[in-house]
Amino acid sequence: MYILTIKGHETEGAYSVVDREGEEVLFIFEEQEDADRFVQHLDAQDYPEMVPMKVDEEIMIEACEKHGHKYTIITPQDVVIPPDGQSDFV
Numbered sequence: 732m733y734i735l736t737i738k739g740h741e742t743e744g745a746y747s748v749v750d751r752e753g754e755e756v757l758f759i760f761e762e763q764e765d766a767d768r769f770v771q772h773l774d775a776q777d778y779p780e781m782v783p784m785k786v787d788e789e790i791m792i793e794a795c796e797k798h799g800h801k802y803t804i805i806t807p808q809d810v811v812i813p814p815d816g817q818s819d820f821v
Contacts, residue, residue, distance in 0.1 A: 732759050732791060732804075733766040733783040735773075741784050746773075748814055750801065757802040758811070759791060765805055772813050 734757065735746035747755040760766035766783035773781050795802040805811055 732761060732786050732788040733763050734759055734786055734791065735766060735770060735781045736784050738780040738782045741782070745784075746781060747800075754801055757795060757800055758805055759786070759788070759802055760805045762807050765807060765809075769805075769811060769813070776813055778813075 736742075736744065745757055747757045750756050758769070760769070760783065763783055763785075770781045770783065792802065794800075
């Protein structure tokens with residue numbers, strides 16, 4: 732599993748999007764290739780340089796649930812693109 736972080740600031744937060752209820756949702760990618768592709772979309776929108784960071788699925792989900800963060804797991808069958816102006820870091 733992979734999350735996205737700002738290059739050089741990997742321990743300071745992870746990429747998330749704001750859902751329709753105004754809450755942040757952490758993207759957790761099953762495959763690095765999908766995370767890399769999403770980073771390319773972010774690059775095209777002039778985001779800071781992002782990098783996929785490998786994480787343990789159980790630990791990441793447990794941390795999200797412990798701290799009340801929403802998350803979604805992006806599978807290879809999912810198609811996701813960054814929303815305009817709807818992202819943040821958790």
